[in-house]
Amino acid sequence: MLLIVLIVGLSALRFFEIGPFATLSWWWIGALFAAAFIWFEYIEKMLGRDKRRAHDESEQARRKRVSSTFKKK
Template sequence: MYLLGLSLLLLALKYFEVGLVAAWSWWWVLAPFGATALWWAWADSTGYTKRKAMEKMEQRKQDRINKNKEALGMRPRKPR
């Protein structure tokens, strides 16, 4: 996501001819878009995106369980 933000920032700076970026070639300005596409392709093909989503869901589930246990007056177990 950071690469996409950088790409959009460089594109805006080049388009509005701001600062040093105005003198850069369009290839240098558009290169982060290619890097972003490569990152997303790698993340999807290796399962990185799915794994991170599952970890986030599991953490939310565990937080909800711990909150309910505290409401019942039970101490939640420490993670192993």
């Protein structure tokens, strides 16, 4: 997520030509876009972070169902 915030911030600074970022090449920002794409499409899946997040969400939903079932009694 930090990478996306960095991309958006640098893009805005470059687009509005603020400070030293006015001369920053768009290639650097494009390289960050490529790095973010590679991270979210390949590396995150290799590390299993996408499945872990889905598992955590389903576990939280299960706990909520169980607690609501037993509170009704």
